[in-house]
Amino acid sequence: MATHAIDTAPALPVTLADVQAAHARIADQIVRTPTLISRTLSEMTGATVYLKFENLQFTAAYKERGALNTLLLLSDEAKAKGVIAASAGNHAQGLAYHANRLGVPSTIVMPTNTPTVKVMQTEGHGATVVLHGTTFDAAYAHARQLESERGLTFVHPFDDPRVIAGQGTVAIEMLADIPGIDALIVPIGGGGLISGMATVARAADHPIEIVGVEAELFPSMFNRINGTDMPCAGDTLAEGIAVKEPGGITSKMVAELVDDILLVSERSLEEAVSLLLQIEKTVVEGAGAAGLAALIQHKGRFTGKTVGVVLCGGNIDTRLLANVLLRDLARSGRLARLRIRLQDQPGALFNVARIFDEQRVNIIEVYHQRVFTTLPAKGLITDIECEARDRTHLDRLIVALRDGGYEVSTVELA
Incomplete structure (x- = not known):
């Protein structure tokens, strides 16, 4: 990857002067x-x-920069x-x-399965939304068709020098604020x-080391740059x-300018979203984290x-965010579900609850299973969701339950 000095930059479709001009153009119209x-x-890292x-941009993402530069x-x-x-x-938002702010009519083509909230948000910004096809590729093809039929200007989300110059203004601001930065870590989609x-x-x-x-699950640029063929699919x-296919222009620029591309797991993404909310008190979407x-x-x-590090966007579904936070609590031992085998006799559940009380572990929910179990007819399984201070506190509870003669196992997350 990038081994070339700056003297190769003029051969590329976007120059420092382009980005500086974009910043002068958009600076007073963005946050x-x-x-x-x-x-x-x-301290952690x-x-x-x-x-x-x-x-903290108005539409909660850096994408405004490239879109605005292109419009202007x-x-x-x-x-x-x-x-x-x-x-x-x-990009749509x-x-x-x-x-809308500049009085330019906008049309956004989205797949038919786009969540209603995203359609409403985009319409709320004054755009005409056209729902077409079940995939992004189908929506993209339809947008290009409408472009030629209606004489509209297509604004690509990433593979356009005007858009790239606008997005680059993020770095101008970062280096103006903190000149001593010697590594930039930047998410890559397109x-x-x-x-x-x-x-x-x-x-x-x-x-400055530049790391993508x-x-x-979606190593598309990594594949393009390194000549690998890892699958790009899954629910990330x-x-x-x-993004399944990175841009042609951007691929050329990444090959020339970027030092390395790292791949991250879903678990790391979840942890990052959770940490940013807990530590920085800021909501960041998966890509932004x-x-x-x-x-x-x-x-x-x-x-x-x-x-x-660029926290490039904060548009995450609130239900998904809640799920991420709860899963993080479970992984840290603060939330747990314990599966306990009991004798089917009076006081069985009371005696278990007493151990929870002694260990000062809060019971949130109890699932008492008599019928749908592989145990004999007199056997009984209880799942108890509980809240502990941390992993050590939870481990003490499990030891106490086993000392009390109970079979205990934890129901683990994926």
Whole structure:
């Protein structure tokens, strides 16, 4: 991967001057999000960790930058006819919001299975939403068809120099705020954000390591750069970077400018989302937490470095967020479900509950199973959901139950 110095940059479709011009163009129309140190995450990871809170943009994602830059570069004729995009995510919101603000008609094509809340949010920003096909590819093809039929301007989510230049403005702000950053960790979906940011970082007055992050389930850019053929499929928490085919322009830029691409597990993504809420008190979607997930999973990789991590978006379904937080509590031992075998006789459940009381472990829910069990007719299984202070506290309870003569097992998470 990137072994070339900055003198190769002019051959690429986006230059530092393009990104600087984009920043001058959009700066007064977007949120200048803060870049703040996280002392707790720094202690946890062994790096000095600075977070760029792009989840604080009005539409809760950095995608506004590239969309706005593109809109501002359109001719008056193109603005009058309007823009079109295919997206069910943050690109749709960012483009719709700024197009509406600038008086440019916008059409967003989404797959028919897009959650209603995303359709309503996009319509709320003034866009016309067209539902077509069951896949992104079908929605994309329909958008390109409408583009030619209606004379609209198609705004690609990542594979467009105007969009890439806009996204690169994230790095201009980060390095202006914290000049000492010597490593940038950036999520990769289609590659627009990292292409723009790497363009800026390569022009810095000191070496900056540029590391991309993809979900293990969707290693599309990793495959493209490394010539591998790992599958891109599955239900990832990082849906914002679940891209099967990276861009042509962005692939060229990543190959030239990026030092490494790391892959992160679903478990690391869940832990990162949970940590950001608990420690930084900020809501970040799975894709937005990918940078921190890489720091957690590849801990020794960044020891001693001053690391800039982009929290690139905060649009996560509240039910999904609740599930992630509860699963994290379960993994840390603060929530558990214990399966206990009892004798079917009076006082059996009372005697078990007494041990919970002695150990000061809170019972949340009891599932008393008499019929649907593989035990003999007189056997009885009880599942008890409980809340402990931590893993050690939970372990003490399990020992006490076993000392009391009970068979106990924990019902583990995947």
